[in-house]
Amino acid sequence: xxxxxxxxxxxxxxxxxxxxxxxxxxxxxxxxxxxxxxxxxxxxxxxxxxxxxxxxxxxxxxxxxxxxxxxxxxxxxxxxxxxxxxxxxxxxxxxxxxxxxxxxxxxxxxxxxxxxxxxxxxxxxxxxxxxxxxxxxxxxxxxxxxxxxxxxxxxxxxxxxxxxxxxxxxxxxxxxxxxxxxxxxxxxxxxxxxxxxxxxxxxxxxxxxxxxxxxxxxxxxxxxxxxxxxxxxxxxxxxxxxxxxxxxxxxxxxxxxxxxxxxxxxxxxxxxxxxxxxxxxxxxxxxxxxxxxxxxx
Amino acid sequence: xxxxxxxxxxxxxxxxxxxxxxxxxxxxxxxxxxxxxxxxxxxxxxxxxxxxxxxxxxxxxxxxxxxxxxxxxxxxxxxxxxxxxxxxxxxxxxxxxxxxxxxxxxxxxxxxxxxxxxxxxxxxxxxxxxxxxxxxxxxxxxxxxxxxxxxxxxxxxxxxxxxxxxxxxxxxxxxxxxxxxxxxxxxxxxxxxxxxxxxxxxxxxxxxxxxxxxxxxxxxxxxxxxxxxxxxxxxxxxxxxxxxxxxxxxxxxxxxxxxxxxxxxxxxxxxxxxxxxxxxxxxxxxxxxxxxxxxxx
Numbered sequence: 325x326x327x328x329x330x331x332x333x334x335x336x337x338x339x340x341x342x343x344x345x346x347x348x349x350x351x352x353x354x355x356x357x358x359x360x361x362x363x364x365x366x367x368x369x370x371x372x373x374x375x376x377x378x379x380x381x382x383x384x385x386x387x388x389x390x391x392x393x394x395x396x397x398x399x400x401x402x403x404x405x406x407x408x409x410x411x412x413x414x415x416x417x418x419x420x421x422x423x424x425x426x427x428x429x430x431x432x433x434x435x436x437x438x439x440x441x442x443x444x445x446x447x448x449x450x451x452x453x454x455x456x457x458x459x460x461x462x463x464x465x466x467x468x469x470x471x472x473x474x475x476x477x478x479x480x481x482x483x484x485x486x487x488x489x490x491x492x493x494x495x496x497x498x499x500x501x502x503x504x505x506x507x508x509x510x511x512x513x514x515x516x517x518x519x520x521x522x523x524x525x526x527x528x529x530x531x532x533x534x535x536x537x538x539x540x541x542x543x544x545x546x547x548x549x550x551x552x553x554x555x556x557x558x559x560x561x562x563x564x565x566x567x568x569x570x571x572x573x574x575x576x577x578x579x580x581x582x583x584x585x586x587x588x589x590x591x592x593x594x595x596x597x598x599x600x601x602x603x604x605x606x607x608x609x610x611x612x613x614x615x616x617x618x619x620x621x
Numbered sequence: 622x623x624x625x626x627x628x629x630x631x632x633x634x635x636x637x638x639x640x641x642x643x644x645x646x647x648x649x650x651x652x653x654x655x656x657x658x659x660x661x662x663x664x665x666x667x668x669x670x671x672x673x674x675x676x677x678x679x680x681x682x683x684x685x686x687x688x689x690x691x692x693x694x695x696x697x698x699x700x701x702x703x704x705x706x707x708x709x710x711x712x713x714x715x716x717x718x719x720x721x722x723x724x725x726x727x728x729x730x731x732x733x734x735x736x737x738x739x740x741x742x743x744x745x746x747x748x749x750x751x752x753x754x755x756x757x758x759x760x761x762x763x764x765x766x767x768x769x770x771x772x773x774x775x776x777x778x779x780x781x782x783x784x785x786x787x788x789x790x791x792x793x794x795x796x797x798x799x800x801x802x803x804x805x806x807x808x809x810x811x812x813x814x815x816x817x818x819x820x821x822x823x824x825x826x827x828x829x830x831x832x833x834x835x836x837x838x839x840x841x842x843x844x845x846x847x848x849x850x851x852x853x854x855x856x857x858x859x860x861x862x863x864x865x866x867x868x869x870x871x872x873x874x875x876x877x878x879x880x881x882x883x884x885x886x887x888x889x890x891x892x893x894x895x896x897x898x899x900x901x902x903x904x905x906x907x908x909x910x911x912x913x914x915x916x917x918x
Contacts (some may be wrong), residue, residue, distance in 0.1 A: 351773050360773050360781040370630040411740060416711075416732035435713035436784050438776050439736070443708060447772030450747045454764040460757035467751040467764055475659055476648050480737050487733050501653075543662075593898030603630065 331611040335378060342345045342377045343369065345395040346402065363441045367601060368406045371424045374614070375544075376401045376510060380518035382608035386521025393456055397466065397517040400453035403476050405510060407445035412483065420566070421609050427562045446474070462524055466517050466593065473513035482506025486572075494573040508541030515609075535598035536609060543591035544616050550573035550584050555621060593615040628908040632675060640666065642692040643699065646749045660730045660738045665703045668721045671805060672841075672913070673698045677815035679905035680830065684819025686875045690753055694763065694814040697898025699749035700770050701809060704742035707735050709780065717863070743771070759821055763814050770810035783869075791870040797839060805838030832895035833906060840888035841913050846871035847881050852918065870916075889914040
């Protein structure tokens with residue numbers, strides 16, 4: 325029996341494999357329209373920690389899912405995430421010039437190009453996922469899950485609530501609901517798609533994974549707010565202190581810094597508890613919960 | 622044996638049923654976020670001739686497809702079409718204030734809302750189509766066809782080429798390639814999804830339907846250009862003369878008016894010829910080719 329690699333090494337290997345997989349599933353920059361395809365590559369490649377792909381692979385480990393199908397699901401989710409960042413950064417939304425330490429797509433290219441990059445990445449995500457080799461009925465249910473997580477009752481809906489909440493005083497419950505949609509839905513679907521790449525899930529398994537997902541989803545946002553209030557732009561690779569400057573409600577503005585940090589730790593423990601039934605196979609999911617709470621950027 | 626209804630009556634009945642189906646598959650305006658859902662309804666309902674849904678239903682008649690599954694495919698295609706109009710009208714793209722005789726979504730709501738309406742409609746389209754009741758492998762292939770028709774090698778790619786061509790002198794071939802992607806891809810997939818709702822297609826059937834689709838796709842654009850040059854805004858329900866004002870290459874600017882009209886008629890005949898093998902069952906597809914070429918708006 326071989327020893328499992330250390331978390332850092334596992335993470336690195338997923339990130340490297342992910343870069344290859346994304347390149348494989350993106351249209352070639354040699355194909356017409358070349359500039360659009362180049363901008364799609366710019367938006368997707370060489371970026372971020374790949375938290376969602378890591379979740380896909382970590383959840384896939386629960387049921388020994390096929391690596392190719394895991395990579396496919398991870399690519400689909402990451403393309404949705406990347407498109408949402410491109411649109412979110414546009415002047416009519418958050419108007420951000422810096423993302424992952426590089427000029428945002430509408431700055432590097434132009435606004436019309438950024439709009440089309442996002443639109444085309446969304447289509448590409450569904451094309452990739454629908455081309456999977458799993459049992460067709462299960463593959464279809466994965467497409468539906470991704471569509472629901474992306475749409476007006478998921479990520480897009482969360483962004484709409486976020487925009488509408490600028491300058492308002494939100495209660496903790498309202499803030500939570502917003503984030504459950506805005507970032508939570510895509511984190512949850514990452515976990516579910518990874519597990520579904522392994523096998524059809526029982527209701528009990530879905531419930532446990534949902535408990536885990538909702539804990540890390542909220543933790544992710546609480547830590548984002550803490551970092552936005554405490555880290556600098558160079559460390560974050562994006563503009564720090566932007567929430568306060570934009571007068572956006574955050575966990576830090578509602579709970580204060582110390583209580584926000586305590587909440588993140590409490591959510592980390594909840595995530596661990598949700599995984600108990602899966603034993604050692606859930607090791608990577610546990611380590612990811614730790615990463616999400618303990619990250620510095 | 623009952624006589625088939627007249628084309629006008631058939632068209633009207635599809636349009637009325639379509640309005641119901643769109644309403645059924647859109648998220649309710651009572652659901653959070655209400656404003657986003659209201660704007661999605663505004664973008665989709667009560668609009669246009671529903672050419673793509675008519676094509677879905679007309680192609681479905683070839684193989685006696687189930688009405689519910691045809692409506693589902695028609696809704697999915699129309700949601701993609703509606704999202705593309707919302708994004709296309711935005712200031713960073715065509716910057717149009719009038720669409721189907723009403724203020725465009727970013728004018729009626731705001732730009733951020735228009736961006737999210739388009740994004741959410743695209744997700745919704747895939748959710749609807751992936752929830753179909755056909756044989757799962759065939760349903761998956763329909764999802765892939767819609768994704769490809771929508772993405773950077775289809776509609777989005779055509780829009781990118783269109784944007785890049787403003788102020789340039791395009792050859793007839795380049796103009797044709799642009800339109801084949803920009804509008805042709807979605808018209809083609811409308812025909813294919815309608816037929817696939819009936820049965821798995823043979824290569825020979827796909828080839829005939831593709832010949833039909835490419836003829837009506839080009840005819841559609843040639844007639845659009847003719848109308849843009851000859852009709853007024855009130856008749857069109859959108860700003861007339863915009864192509865010339867924007868210095869965009871069109872069939873009229875390259876071929877002149879008379880030759881453009883002759884080309885449209887030639888393409889109409891090509892569309893009819895492509896349908897010969899299908900006999901009387903292709904009646905609606907023939908009538909739609911006539912409509913596309915002979916319309917006044």
